[in-house]
Amino acid sequence: MRKIATMSAYLAVTILAVLWLLPIALVLMNASKSYRDYTQGNMWAWPESFQLFANMKEALHMGELGRGMLNSFLYSSLGAGISILLAALAAFGIVILRLKGGFYWFLLIYSGTIFPFQMYLVPLFKGYQKLGMYDTFWGMLFFYVAIAIPFCLFLLRNFMTTIPYEMIEAAQMDGFRSFGIFSNIVAPLLVPPVSVLMLFQFTWIWNDLIFGMTLSRSETVRPVMAGLSTMQGMFFRSGVTTLLAGIVLTSIPTLILFFSLQRNFIKGMQLSVKS
Amino acid sequence: MQYWRKHGVALCYTLPAALIIAAFFITSILYTLYVSFTNDDGLGTTEWAGFENYVRIFQDMTYIASLKNTFIWVVATLAFPVGLGLMFSVLLQNMKGQRFFKNVFYLPYAMSLTVVGVIWVFLFSQTGINFILSRIGLNELAIDWLSTPPYNTYAMIVASIWQGAGTNMLLFLIGLGALPKEPFEAASIDGAGRLRTFWSITLPLLNPITIVVMGMALVNSFKIFDLIWVMTMGGPYRSSETLAVTMYRESFVLFHFGQGAAISILLTVASIAVSWFYLRKTIAREA
Numbered sequence: 001m002r003k004i005a006t007m008s009a010y011l012a013v014t015i016l017a018v019l020w021l022l023p024i025a026l027v028l029m030n031a032s033k034s035y036r037d038y039t040q041g042n043m044w045a046w047p048e049s050f051q052l053f054a055n056m057k058e059a060l061h062m063g064e065l066g067r068g069m070l071n072s073f074l075y076s077s078l079g080a081g082i083s084i085l086l087a088a089l090a091a092f093g094i095v096i097l098r099l100k101g102g103f104y105w106f107l108l109i110y111s112g113t114i115f116p117f118q119m120y121l122v123p124l125f126k127g128y129q130k131l132g133m134y135d136t137f138w139g140m141l142f143f144y145v146a147i148a149i150p151f152c153l154f155l156l157r158n159f160m161t162t163i164p165y166e167m168i169e170a171a172q173m174d175g176f177r178s179f180g181i182f183s184n185i186v187a188p189l190l191v192p193p194v195s196v197l198m199l200f201q202f203t204w205i206w207n208d209l210i211f212g213m214t215l216s217r218s219e220t221v222r223p224v225m226a227g228l229s230t231m232q233g234m235f236f237r238s239g240v241t242t243l244l245a246g247i248v249l250t251s252i253p254t255l256i257l258f259f260s261l262q263r264n265f266i267k268g269m270q271l272s273v274k275s
Numbered sequence: 276m277q278y279w280r281k282h283g284v285a286l287c288y289t290l291p292a293a294l295i296i297a298a299f300f301i302t303s304i305l306y307t308l309y310v311s312f313t314n315d316d317g318l319g320t321t322e323w324a325g326f327e328n329y330v331r332i333f334q335d336m337t338y339i340a341s342l343k344n345t346f347i348w349v350v351a352t353l354a355f356p357v358g359l360g361l362m363f364s365v366l367l368q369n370m371k372g373q374r375f376f377k378n379v380f381y382l383p384y385a386m387s388l389t390v391v392g393v394i395w396v397f398l399f400s401q402t403g404i405n406f407i408l409s410r411i412g413l414n415e416l417a418i419d420w421l422s423t424p425p426y427n428t429y430a431m432i433v434a435s436i437w438q439g440a441g442t443n444m445l446l447f448l449i450g451l452g453a454l455p456k457e458p459f460e461a462a463s464i465d466g467a468g469r470l471r472t473f474w475s476i477t478l479p480l481l482n483p484i485t486i487v488v489m490g491m492a493l494v495n496s497f498k499i500f501d502l503i504w505v506m507t508m509g510g511p512y513r514s515s516e517t518l519a520v521t522m523y524r525e526s527f528v529l530f531h532f533g534q535g536a537a538i539s540i541l542l543t544v545a546s547i548a549v550s551w552f553y554l555r556k557t558i559a560r561e562a
Contacts, residue, residue: 093287099282111296209501210504228393
Protein backbone atom coordinates (compact mmCIF):
# COMPACT_ATOMS: atom_id res chain seq x y z
CA MET A 1 0.00 0.00 0.00
CA ARG A 2 2.74 2.35 1.04
CA LYS A 3 4.81 1.31 -1.97
CA ILE A 4 1.94 2.07 -4.33
CA ALA A 5 1.57 5.52 -2.82
CA THR A 6 5.28 6.26 -3.28
CA MET A 7 5.21 4.92 -6.83
CA SER A 8 2.25 7.04 -7.80
CA ALA A 9 3.84 10.12 -6.24
CA TYR A 10 6.93 9.52 -8.38
CA LEU A 11 4.78 9.00 -11.44
CA ALA A 12 2.87 12.25 -10.85
CA VAL A 13 6.02 14.25 -10.20
CA THR A 14 7.74 12.83 -13.26
CA ILE A 15 4.83 13.67 -15.54
CA LEU A 16 4.68 17.20 -14.15
CA ALA A 17 8.44 17.60 -14.50
CA VAL A 18 8.26 16.59 -18.16
CA LEU A 19 5.48 19.12 -18.73
CA TRP A 20 7.53 21.80 -16.99
CA LEU A 21 10.66 21.08 -19.02
CA LEU A 22 8.91 20.78 -22.36
CA PRO A 23 8.74 24.52 -23.14
CA ILE A 24 12.43 24.91 -22.37
CA ALA A 25 13.33 21.89 -24.48
CA LEU A 26 11.33 23.31 -27.40
CA VAL A 27 13.06 26.67 -27.08
CA LEU A 28 16.51 25.07 -27.06
CA MET A 29 15.63 22.78 -29.98
CA ASN A 30 14.36 25.58 -32.14
CA ALA A 31 17.00 28.10 -31.14
CA SER A 32 19.48 25.61 -32.56
CA LYS A 33 17.82 25.28 -35.97
CA SER A 34 18.68 27.26 -39.03
CA TYR A 35 15.74 29.36 -40.18
CA ARG A 36 15.29 27.12 -43.24
CA ASP A 37 15.27 24.08 -41.03
CA TYR A 38 12.59 25.68 -38.86
CA THR A 39 10.27 26.77 -41.68
CA GLN A 40 10.52 23.46 -43.48
CA GLY A 41 9.70 21.36 -40.47
CA ASN A 42 7.73 22.30 -37.38
CA MET A 43 8.69 23.19 -33.86
CA TRP A 44 8.37 19.62 -32.61
CA ALA A 45 10.82 18.19 -35.15
CA TRP A 46 14.35 17.40 -34.03
CA PRO A 47 16.84 19.97 -35.42
CA GLU A 48 18.65 18.88 -38.56
CA SER A 49 21.23 21.61 -38.17
CA PHE A 50 23.07 23.14 -35.26
CA GLN A 51 23.05 26.90 -35.57
CA LEU A 52 22.67 27.97 -31.94
CA PHE A 53 25.78 30.10 -31.85
CA ALA A 54 25.18 31.61 -35.26
CA ASN A 55 21.65 32.49 -34.15
CA MET A 56 22.95 34.01 -30.93
CA LYS A 57 25.40 36.10 -32.90
CA GLU A 58 22.61 37.33 -35.10
CA ALA A 59 20.48 38.18 -32.07
CA LEU A 60 23.35 40.19 -30.66
CA HIS A 61 23.89 42.17 -33.83
CA MET A 62 20.69 42.27 -35.88
CA GLY A 63 18.47 42.17 -32.84
CA GLU A 64 20.72 44.71 -31.13
CA LEU A 65 20.67 42.67 -27.93
CA GLY A 66 24.41 43.03 -27.37
CA ARG A 67 24.21 46.65 -26.33
CA GLY A 68 21.13 45.98 -24.22
CA MET A 69 22.93 43.23 -22.35
CA LEU A 70 25.91 45.47 -21.67
CA ASN A 71 23.62 48.27 -20.45
CA SER A 72 21.67 45.93 -18.21
CA PHE A 73 24.84 44.40 -16.83
CA LEU A 74 26.01 47.85 -15.76
CA TYR A 75 22.60 48.87 -14.39
CA SER A 76 22.23 45.61 -12.48
CA SER A 77 25.67 45.45 -10.89
CA LEU A 78 26.14 49.16 -10.20
CA GLY A 79 22.49 49.70 -9.27
CA ALA A 80 22.47 46.81 -6.82
CA GLY A 81 25.82 47.81 -5.31
CA ILE A 82 25.04 51.49 -4.80
CA SER A 83 21.55 50.91 -3.45
CA ILE A 84 22.85 48.35 -0.95
CA LEU A 85 25.49 50.83 0.24
CA LEU A 86 22.96 53.64 0.65
CA ALA A 87 20.50 51.34 2.40
CA ALA A 88 23.22 49.99 4.70
CA LEU A 89 24.18 53.54 5.72
CA ALA A 90 20.53 54.41 6.33
CA ALA A 91 19.98 51.27 8.40
CA PHE A 92 23.15 52.04 10.35
CA GLY A 93 21.82 55.48 11.24
CA ILE A 94 18.45 54.10 12.27
CA VAL A 95 19.49 50.99 14.18
CA ILE A 96 23.04 51.42 15.44
CA LEU A 97 23.15 55.19 15.94
CA ARG A 98 19.56 55.04 17.26
CA LEU A 99 18.17 57.92 15.23
CA LYS A 100 15.22 59.36 17.09
CA GLY A 101 11.96 58.53 15.34
CA GLY A 102 13.94 55.96 13.39
CA PHE A 103 10.89 53.82 12.80
CA TYR A 104 9.19 56.67 10.95
CA TRP A 105 12.27 57.24 8.80
CA PHE A 106 12.19 53.55 8.06
CA LEU A 107 8.52 53.71 7.11
CA LEU A 108 9.17 56.71 4.87
CA ILE A 109 11.83 54.82 2.92
CA TYR A 110 10.04 51.48 3.02
CA SER A 111 6.85 53.03 1.63
CA GLY A 112 8.59 52.83 -1.75
CA THR A 113 7.76 49.11 -1.95
CA ILE A 114 4.15 49.33 -0.89
CA PHE A 115 2.82 51.20 -3.90
CA PRO A 116 2.32 49.60 -7.32
CA PHE A 117 4.80 50.79 -9.93
CA GLN A 118 1.99 52.29 -11.99
CA MET A 119 1.98 55.17 -9.51
CA TYR A 120 5.49 56.17 -10.51
CA LEU A 121 5.48 55.77 -14.29
CA VAL A 122 3.95 59.03 -15.48
CA PRO A 123 5.54 61.39 -12.93
CA LEU A 124 8.98 59.88 -13.52
CA PHE A 125 8.52 60.01 -17.28
CA LYS A 126 7.51 63.67 -17.18
CA GLY A 127 10.07 64.62 -14.55
CA TYR A 128 12.86 62.86 -16.43
CA GLN A 129 11.94 64.71 -19.62
CA LYS A 130 11.95 68.07 -17.83
CA LEU A 131 15.31 67.43 -16.17
CA GLY A 132 16.98 66.01 -19.24
CA MET A 133 17.37 62.60 -17.61
CA TYR A 134 15.02 60.81 -20.01
CA ASP A 135 16.81 58.30 -22.19
CA THR A 136 20.19 58.74 -20.49
CA PHE A 137 22.46 56.13 -18.93
CA TRP A 138 22.74 58.01 -15.62
CA GLY A 139 19.01 58.59 -15.46
CA MET A 140 18.33 54.87 -15.78
CA LEU A 141 21.04 53.96 -13.27
CA PHE A 142 19.79 56.52 -10.75
CA PHE A 143 16.28 55.16 -11.05
CA TYR A 144 17.38 51.55 -10.48
CA VAL A 145 19.36 52.65 -7.41
CA ALA A 146 16.28 54.39 -6.04
CA ILE A 147 13.84 51.55 -6.65
CA ALA A 148 16.13 49.00 -4.99
CA ILE A 149 16.72 50.96 -1.77
CA PRO A 150 13.50 50.18 0.16
CA PHE A 151 13.80 46.40 0.11
CA CYS A 152 17.54 46.58 0.89
CA LEU A 153 16.80 48.79 3.86
CA PHE A 154 14.12 46.39 5.02
CA LEU A 155 16.45 43.39 5.13
CA LEU A 156 19.51 45.24 6.41
CA ARG A 157 17.58 46.94 9.19
CA ASN A 158 16.20 43.58 10.33
CA PHE A 159 19.68 42.13 10.22
CA MET A 160 21.30 44.98 12.14
CA THR A 161 18.86 44.66 15.01
CA THR A 162 20.44 41.25 15.67
CA ILE A 163 23.90 42.75 16.18
CA PRO A 164 24.59 42.83 19.95
CA TYR A 165 24.82 46.40 21.17
CA GLU A 166 27.77 45.60 23.44
CA MET A 167 29.90 45.23 20.34
CA ILE A 168 29.11 48.79 19.35
CA GLU A 169 29.72 50.10 22.86
CA ALA A 170 33.05 48.31 23.00
CA ALA A 171 34.06 49.89 19.71
CA GLN A 172 33.08 53.31 21.03
CA MET A 173 35.28 52.71 24.07
CA ASP A 174 38.12 51.85 21.73
CA GLY A 175 37.72 55.30 20.26
CA PHE A 176 36.01 54.49 16.98
CA ARG A 177 33.98 57.31 15.45
CA SER A 178 30.67 56.49 13.80
CA PHE A 179 32.08 55.83 10.34
CA GLY A 180 34.84 53.69 11.84
CA ILE A 181 32.18 51.59 13.52
CA PHE A 182 30.32 51.26 10.24
CA SER A 183 33.29 50.22 8.15
CA ASN A 184 35.22 48.17 10.72
CA ILE A 185 32.57 46.56 12.90
CA VAL A 186 29.22 46.50 11.14
CA ALA A 187 30.09 46.16 7.46
CA PRO A 188 32.01 42.85 7.83
CA LEU A 189 28.98 41.37 9.61
CA LEU A 190 26.73 42.27 6.71
CA VAL A 191 28.18 39.81 4.22
CA PRO A 192 25.33 37.24 4.33
CA PRO A 193 22.41 39.66 3.84
CA VAL A 194 24.38 41.70 1.31
CA SER A 195 25.05 38.66 -0.86
CA VAL A 196 21.36 37.82 -0.79
CA LEU A 197 20.46 41.37 -1.72
CA MET A 198 23.05 41.54 -4.49
CA LEU A 199 21.43 38.49 -5.99
CA PHE A 200 17.86 39.74 -5.63
CA GLN A 201 18.47 43.22 -6.90
CA PHE A 202 20.73 42.19 -9.77
CA THR A 203 18.02 39.83 -10.97
CA TRP A 204 15.26 42.35 -10.46
CA ILE A 205 17.01 45.06 -12.44
CA TRP A 206 18.07 42.65 -15.17
CA ASN A 207 14.48 41.45 -15.56
CA ASP A 208 12.80 44.85 -15.44
CA LEU A 209 10.69 45.64 -18.48
CA ILE A 210 8.25 48.41 -17.64
CA PHE A 211 10.65 51.11 -16.44
CA GLY A 212 13.12 50.38 -19.21
CA MET A 213 10.29 50.85 -21.71
CA THR A 214 9.09 54.04 -20.05
CA LEU A 215 12.30 55.88 -19.25
CA SER A 216 14.45 55.07 -22.27
CA ARG A 217 14.14 54.80 -26.02
CA SER A 218 17.48 54.63 -27.76
CA GLU A 219 19.49 51.48 -28.22
CA THR A 220 22.49 52.90 -26.37
CA VAL A 221 20.51 53.35 -23.14
CA ARG A 222 17.74 50.75 -23.29
CA PRO A 223 18.04 47.79 -20.92
CA VAL A 224 17.93 44.26 -22.25
CA MET A 225 14.32 43.25 -21.55
CA ALA A 226 12.91 46.36 -23.22
CA GLY A 227 15.13 45.51 -26.19
CA LEU A 228 13.93 41.93 -26.20
CA SER A 229 10.29 42.98 -26.22
CA THR A 230 10.91 45.27 -29.19
CA MET A 231 12.80 42.49 -30.91
CA GLN A 232 9.85 40.15 -30.39
CA GLY A 233 7.61 42.45 -32.41
CA MET A 234 10.08 42.56 -35.31
CA PHE A 235 11.43 39.02 -35.34
CA PHE A 236 8.46 36.85 -34.51
CA ARG A 237 7.39 36.43 -38.12
CA SER A 238 10.67 36.55 -39.94
CA GLY A 239 13.28 35.25 -37.52
CA VAL A 240 11.87 33.04 -34.78
CA THR A 241 15.09 31.08 -34.45
CA THR A 242 17.07 34.29 -33.85
CA LEU A 243 14.50 35.46 -31.31
CA LEU A 244 14.68 32.16 -29.43
CA ALA A 245 18.47 32.28 -29.40
CA GLY A 246 18.11 35.78 -27.97
CA ILE A 247 15.92 34.41 -25.18
CA VAL A 248 18.50 31.80 -24.28
CA LEU A 249 21.25 34.39 -24.31
CA THR A 250 19.47 36.93 -22.12
CA SER A 251 18.45 34.27 -19.60
CA ILE A 252 21.94 32.91 -19.09
CA PRO A 253 23.17 35.48 -16.53
CA THR A 254 20.20 35.13 -14.19
CA LEU A 255 20.08 31.35 -14.61
CA ILE A 256 23.74 31.08 -13.63
CA LEU A 257 23.18 33.32 -10.63
CA PHE A 258 20.13 31.38 -9.52
CA PHE A 259 21.63 27.96 -9.67
CA SER A 260 25.11 28.76 -8.43
CA LEU A 261 23.84 30.78 -5.49
CA GLN A 262 20.64 28.85 -4.92
CA ARG A 263 21.23 28.49 -1.21
CA ASN A 264 21.30 32.27 -0.84
CA PHE A 265 18.00 32.55 -2.64
CA ILE A 266 16.30 30.15 -0.31
CA LYS A 267 17.91 31.92 2.65
CA GLY A 268 16.65 35.22 1.29
CA MET A 269 13.16 33.85 0.98
CA GLN A 270 13.25 32.57 4.53
CA LEU A 271 14.38 36.00 5.66
CA SER A 272 11.63 37.84 3.83
CA VAL A 273 8.91 35.39 4.85
CA LYS A 274 9.87 35.53 8.49
CA SER A 275 9.71 39.28 8.55
CA MET B 276 17.23 72.44 15.84
CA GLN B 277 17.77 70.49 18.99
CA TYR B 278 16.84 67.35 17.12
CA TRP B 279 19.55 68.16 14.63
CA ARG B 280 22.20 68.73 17.30
CA LYS B 281 21.42 65.48 19.04
CA HIS B 282 20.82 63.26 16.05
CA GLY B 283 22.71 65.09 13.33
CA VAL B 284 25.29 62.36 12.88
CA ALA B 285 22.69 59.59 12.65
CA LEU B 286 20.67 61.71 10.28
CA CYS B 287 23.67 62.10 7.96
CA TYR B 288 23.58 58.35 7.40
CA THR B 289 19.85 58.02 6.91
CA LEU B 290 19.14 61.17 4.97
CA PRO B 291 20.63 60.31 1.54
CA ALA B 292 18.41 57.25 1.14
CA ALA B 293 15.40 59.12 2.53
CA LEU B 294 15.92 62.05 0.16
CA ILE B 295 16.21 59.79 -2.89
CA ILE B 296 13.00 58.00 -1.93
CA ALA B 297 11.23 61.29 -1.31
CA ALA B 298 12.38 62.75 -4.62
CA PHE B 299 11.59 59.71 -6.73
CA PHE B 300 8.57 58.14 -5.14
CA ILE B 301 6.84 60.29 -2.53
CA THR B 302 6.54 63.22 -4.95
CA SER B 303 5.42 60.80 -7.67
CA ILE B 304 2.65 59.47 -5.47
CA LEU B 305 1.40 62.96 -4.67
CA TYR B 306 1.59 64.01 -8.32
CA THR B 307 -0.33 60.94 -9.50
CA LEU B 308 -2.96 61.53 -6.85
CA TYR B 309 -3.39 65.11 -8.09
CA VAL B 310 -3.47 64.20 -11.79
CA SER B 311 -6.13 61.56 -11.16
CA PHE B 312 -8.57 64.38 -10.36
CA THR B 313 -7.83 66.31 -13.56
CA ASN B 314 -8.56 65.76 -17.22
CA ASP B 315 -4.89 65.99 -18.22
CA ASP B 316 -4.72 64.57 -21.74
CA GLY B 317 -1.25 65.68 -22.67
CA LEU B 318 -2.49 68.67 -24.66
CA GLY B 319 -1.64 71.32 -22.12
CA THR B 320 -5.05 72.46 -20.90
CA THR B 321 -5.57 70.70 -17.62
CA GLU B 322 -8.78 71.22 -15.71
CA TRP B 323 -10.09 69.90 -12.43
CA ALA B 324 -12.32 66.93 -13.12
CA GLY B 325 -13.32 65.77 -9.65
CA PHE B 326 -14.15 62.10 -9.51
CA GLU B 327 -14.96 61.87 -13.24
CA ASN B 328 -12.01 59.60 -14.03
CA TYR B 329 -12.89 57.29 -11.17
CA VAL B 330 -16.56 57.05 -12.09
CA ARG B 331 -15.65 56.30 -15.70
CA ILE B 332 -13.69 53.20 -14.66
CA PHE B 333 -16.95 51.61 -13.59
CA GLN B 334 -19.01 52.86 -16.55
CA ASP B 335 -16.94 52.54 -19.71
CA MET B 336 -17.07 49.04 -21.25
CA THR B 337 -13.31 49.01 -21.89
CA TYR B 338 -12.49 49.56 -18.26
CA ILE B 339 -15.14 47.17 -17.06
CA ALA B 340 -13.60 44.48 -19.28
CA SER B 341 -10.23 45.32 -17.76
CA LEU B 342 -11.65 45.07 -14.24
CA LYS B 343 -13.17 41.73 -15.12
CA ASN B 344 -9.89 40.40 -16.51
CA THR B 345 -8.03 41.59 -13.43
CA PHE B 346 -10.54 39.72 -11.29
CA ILE B 347 -10.04 36.55 -13.36
CA TRP B 348 -6.27 36.89 -12.95
CA VAL B 349 -6.54 37.34 -9.21
CA VAL B 350 -8.81 34.34 -8.70
CA ALA B 351 -6.82 32.12 -11.07
CA THR B 352 -3.51 33.10 -9.48
CA LEU B 353 -4.80 32.28 -6.03
CA ALA B 354 -6.15 28.94 -7.18
CA PHE B 355 -3.52 27.53 -9.53
CA PRO B 356 0.04 28.65 -8.80
CA VAL B 357 -0.64 28.51 -5.07
CA GLY B 358 -2.51 25.21 -5.24
CA LEU B 359 0.06 23.63 -7.53
CA GLY B 360 2.87 24.97 -5.37
CA LEU B 361 1.32 23.27 -2.36
CA MET B 362 0.83 20.08 -4.33
CA PHE B 363 4.45 20.03 -5.55
CA SER B 364 5.77 20.65 -2.07
CA VAL B 365 3.69 17.90 -0.50
CA LEU B 366 4.65 15.44 -3.25
CA LEU B 367 8.32 16.34 -2.99
CA GLN B 368 8.57 16.42 0.79
CA ASN B 369 10.68 13.44 1.92
CA MET B 370 11.08 12.27 -1.67
CA LYS B 371 14.41 10.96 -2.93
CA GLY B 372 15.65 13.17 -5.75
CA GLN B 373 13.83 16.14 -4.29
CA ARG B 374 16.66 18.46 -5.30
CA PHE B 375 16.36 17.61 -8.98
CA PHE B 376 12.60 18.01 -9.17
CA LYS B 377 12.72 21.17 -7.09
CA ASN B 378 15.10 22.71 -9.60
CA VAL B 379 12.90 21.67 -12.51
CA PHE B 380 9.80 23.34 -11.13
CA TYR B 381 11.76 26.36 -10.02
CA LEU B 382 13.60 26.82 -13.31
CA PRO B 383 10.98 29.05 -15.02
CA TYR B 384 11.12 31.45 -12.10
CA ALA B 385 14.78 32.09 -12.86
CA MET B 386 13.69 33.65 -16.15
CA SER B 387 12.16 37.06 -16.60
CA LEU B 388 8.47 37.45 -17.37
CA THR B 389 9.44 39.02 -20.68
CA VAL B 390 11.27 35.86 -21.65
CA VAL B 391 8.44 33.67 -20.37
CA GLY B 392 6.04 35.74 -22.46
CA VAL B 393 8.06 35.23 -25.64
CA ILE B 394 8.32 31.48 -24.97
CA TRP B 395 4.57 31.11 -24.64
CA VAL B 396 3.76 33.27 -27.67
CA PHE B 397 5.90 30.76 -29.50
CA LEU B 398 4.13 27.76 -27.93
CA PHE B 399 0.66 29.16 -28.61
CA SER B 400 1.45 29.90 -32.26
CA GLN B 401 -0.04 27.65 -34.95
CA THR B 402 2.78 25.11 -35.06
CA GLY B 403 2.98 24.74 -31.29
CA ILE B 404 0.30 23.35 -29.03
CA ASN B 405 -2.19 23.49 -31.89
CA PHE B 406 -0.03 21.17 -33.98
CA ILE B 407 -0.32 18.50 -31.29
CA LEU B 408 -4.03 19.17 -30.81
CA SER B 409 -4.81 18.66 -34.49
CA ARG B 410 -2.54 15.60 -34.64
CA ILE B 411 -4.57 13.88 -31.97
CA GLY B 412 -7.82 14.81 -33.69
CA LEU B 413 -8.89 17.75 -31.56
CA ASN B 414 -9.06 20.15 -34.50
CA GLU B 415 -11.86 22.24 -33.02
CA LEU B 416 -9.68 23.01 -30.01
CA ALA B 417 -6.87 24.34 -32.18
CA ILE B 418 -8.00 27.95 -32.03
CA ASP B 419 -5.84 31.03 -32.33
CA TRP B 420 -5.33 31.18 -28.57
CA LEU B 421 -3.88 34.63 -28.15
CA SER B 422 -6.34 36.47 -30.37
CA THR B 423 -9.60 34.85 -29.26
CA PRO B 424 -11.10 36.32 -26.10
CA PRO B 425 -11.62 35.08 -23.46
CA TYR B 426 -9.14 32.28 -24.26
CA ASN B 427 -6.27 34.75 -24.62
CA THR B 428 -6.53 35.54 -20.92
CA TYR B 429 -6.69 31.86 -20.00
CA ALA B 430 -3.70 31.13 -22.21
CA MET B 431 -1.66 33.81 -20.48
CA ILE B 432 -2.69 32.47 -17.10
CA VAL B 433 -1.27 29.10 -18.15
CA ALA B 434 2.05 30.85 -18.84
CA SER B 435 1.99 32.54 -15.46
CA ILE B 436 1.22 29.25 -13.70
CA TRP B 437 4.21 27.68 -15.40
CA GLN B 438 6.38 30.52 -14.18
CA GLY B 439 5.02 31.04 -10.69
CA ALA B 440 4.23 27.62 -9.20
CA GLY B 441 7.90 26.97 -8.39
CA THR B 442 8.37 29.86 -5.96
CA ASN B 443 5.25 28.94 -4.06
CA MET B 444 6.52 25.39 -3.90
CA LEU B 445 9.77 26.60 -2.35
CA LEU B 446 7.95 28.68 0.24
CA PHE B 447 5.69 25.76 1.14
CA LEU B 448 8.69 23.44 1.40
CA ILE B 449 10.30 25.86 3.84
CA GLY B 450 7.07 25.85 5.82
CA LEU B 451 6.71 22.08 5.77
CA GLY B 452 10.30 21.66 6.94
CA ALA B 453 9.62 23.84 9.98
CA LEU B 454 6.53 21.95 11.17
CA PRO B 455 6.73 20.18 14.56
CA LYS B 456 7.04 16.39 14.36
CA GLU B 457 4.83 15.37 17.31
CA PRO B 458 1.36 15.84 15.78
CA PHE B 459 2.36 13.63 12.85
CA GLU B 460 3.69 10.92 15.11
CA ALA B 461 0.50 11.03 17.14
CA ALA B 462 -1.58 10.81 13.98
CA SER B 463 0.30 7.81 12.68
CA ILE B 464 -0.10 6.04 16.03
CA ASP B 465 -3.83 6.72 15.80
CA GLY B 466 -3.71 5.14 12.36
CA ALA B 467 -4.71 8.22 10.37
CA GLY B 468 -4.30 7.85 6.60
CA ARG B 469 -2.23 10.16 4.42
CA LEU B 470 -5.13 12.26 3.17
CA ARG B 471 -6.62 12.55 6.61
CA THR B 472 -3.28 13.63 8.07
CA PHE B 473 -2.89 16.21 5.30
CA TRP B 474 -6.34 17.73 5.84
CA SER B 475 -6.47 17.70 9.62
CA ILE B 476 -2.84 18.31 10.55
CA THR B 477 -0.60 19.54 7.74
CA LEU B 478 -2.92 22.18 6.31
CA PRO B 479 -3.92 23.83 9.60
CA LEU B 480 -0.30 23.88 10.82
CA LEU B 481 0.78 25.35 7.50
CA ASN B 482 -1.71 28.19 7.77
CA PRO B 483 0.76 31.02 8.54
CA ILE B 484 2.83 30.22 5.45
CA THR B 485 -0.29 29.79 3.33
CA ILE B 486 -1.43 33.26 4.30
CA VAL B 487 1.92 34.78 3.30
CA VAL B 488 2.01 32.90 -0.01
CA MET B 489 -1.56 33.87 -0.85
CA GLY B 490 -0.97 37.47 0.13
CA MET B 491 2.07 37.70 -2.12
CA ALA B 492 0.28 35.99 -5.00
CA LEU B 493 -2.69 38.32 -4.57
CA VAL B 494 -0.67 41.51 -4.59
CA ASN B 495 1.38 40.38 -7.59
CA SER B 496 -1.64 39.32 -9.58
CA PHE B 497 -3.19 42.79 -9.30
CA LYS B 498 -0.12 44.25 -10.91
CA ILE B 499 0.51 41.73 -13.69
CA PHE B 500 1.91 43.63 -16.67
CA ASP B 501 5.05 42.26 -18.36
CA LEU B 502 3.55 38.95 -19.43
CA ILE B 503 0.45 40.52 -20.96
CA TRP B 504 2.37 43.30 -22.65
CA VAL B 505 4.70 40.82 -24.33
CA MET B 506 2.03 38.25 -25.24
CA THR B 507 -0.92 40.31 -26.47
CA MET B 508 -0.30 43.96 -25.54
CA GLY B 509 -3.76 43.72 -24.04
CA GLY B 510 -5.37 43.03 -27.41
CA PRO B 511 -6.97 42.27 -29.69
CA TYR B 512 -9.25 45.30 -29.27
CA ARG B 513 -8.18 45.69 -25.64
CA SER B 514 -9.90 42.39 -24.79
CA SER B 515 -7.12 41.01 -22.59
CA GLU B 516 -6.11 44.12 -20.68
CA THR B 517 -5.84 44.13 -16.92
CA LEU B 518 -5.77 47.31 -14.85
CA ALA B 519 -1.98 47.64 -15.03
CA VAL B 520 -2.03 47.30 -18.83
CA THR B 521 -4.99 49.66 -19.19
CA MET B 522 -3.12 52.21 -17.10
CA TYR B 523 -0.08 51.94 -19.37
CA ARG B 524 -2.11 52.22 -22.57
CA GLU B 525 -4.16 55.17 -21.32
CA SER B 526 -1.01 57.01 -20.25
CA PHE B 527 1.63 56.23 -22.84
CA VAL B 528 -0.35 55.34 -25.95
CA LEU B 529 -3.45 57.54 -25.65
CA PHE B 530 -1.95 60.21 -23.34
CA HIS B 531 -5.02 60.19 -21.10
CA PHE B 532 -2.85 60.94 -18.08
CA GLY B 533 -5.79 61.75 -15.82
CA GLN B 534 -7.53 58.48 -16.57
CA GLY B 535 -4.30 56.52 -16.22
CA ALA B 536 -3.63 58.13 -12.85
CA ALA B 537 -7.11 57.26 -11.56
CA ILE B 538 -6.54 53.62 -12.51
CA SER B 539 -3.17 53.67 -10.68
CA ILE B 540 -4.88 54.96 -7.56
CA LEU B 541 -7.49 52.22 -7.79
CA LEU B 542 -4.68 49.64 -8.09
CA THR B 543 -2.97 51.17 -5.08
CA VAL B 544 -6.10 51.04 -2.97
CA ALA B 545 -6.67 47.41 -3.93
CA SER B 546 -3.12 46.26 -3.26
CA ILE B 547 -2.75 48.22 -0.02
CA ALA B 548 -6.04 46.81 1.22
CA VAL B 549 -4.56 43.35 0.72
CA SER B 550 -1.10 44.16 2.10
CA TRP B 551 -2.64 45.87 5.12
CA PHE B 552 -3.66 42.45 6.22
CA TYR B 553 -0.09 41.53 7.08
CA LEU B 554 1.59 44.94 7.19
CA ARG B 555 -0.63 45.73 10.14
CA LYS B 556 1.10 43.08 12.20
CA THR B 557 4.59 44.37 11.37
CA ILE B 558 3.74 47.95 12.21
CA ALA B 559 1.98 47.04 15.44
CA ARG B 560 4.97 44.98 16.54
CA GLU B 561 7.52 47.70 15.84
CA ALA B 562 5.91 50.99 16.73
